[in-house]
Amino acid sequence: MSAKTKKEPQLFKQVVTNNDEISPGVHVISFRRNYDFLPGQVVKIAVDTDHPPRIYSICSGNQEDEIRILFNIKDDGFLTPIMAAMIPGDNLYISEPYGSFLGTNEPAWWIATGTGIAPFYAMYRAGLSENKTLIHGVRQLNQFYFEYELEWSMGENYVRCCSQEQSCDVFPGRITSYLSSLPELPNVRYYLCGKALMVVEVRDLLIEKGIDYSNIIAEIYF
Structure with missing residues (x-):
């Protein structure tokens, strides 16, 4: 149409x-x-x-x-x-709700910046966080929305990255720096939600590290 x-x-x-x-x-x-x-x-x-x-x-x-x-x-x-x-x-x-950026029960990595955490929090609240890794990137520590609930429930599978402030148990840098520091990535689906620049940078990095393009699903925030 x-x-x-x-x-x-x-x-x-x-x-x-x-x-x-x-x-x-x-x-x-x-x-x-x-x-x-x-x-x-x-x-x-x-x-x-x-x-x-x-x-x-x-x-x-x-x-x-x-x-x-x-x-x-x-x-x-x-x-x-x-x-x-x-x-x-x-x-x-x-x-009425619509869209195809949908959570599943399959193993996956959820990657978000800022308020891009919203759809992943919805998936978590719907009981879809098993076999998931959630990576949330922000500039300041007070931008880890819902962090206490997510940390309590997901434990080590909830990764926080902060580019402008530091704290214990928080990676000191951007999501791309965190992903670059990993020796290898699992062969699962990767869901990206955030601004266009982040989505493009993370997508390209994932492809460079061997993730097939078909396994990368993106939702861009404007």
């Missing part, structure tokens, strides 16, 4: 049930789950019917009563400053 004829998904009014600032400028906003979804899928979100929606990964398990969305405030943006100021009872406009 061409771009001219492709229909935008319909948006439905949803009532905000909660809005927590979990780190400076980073929020988790919630609303009731009125439909089924698969872990890793996205929704389109708008604050009214006059402005175009943006795409966000669902950040909650698919059996939970609420759907949660993780986002950071874009100071020059329209949508996120309004979302950050919302309180329970306010309205959002949400599409």
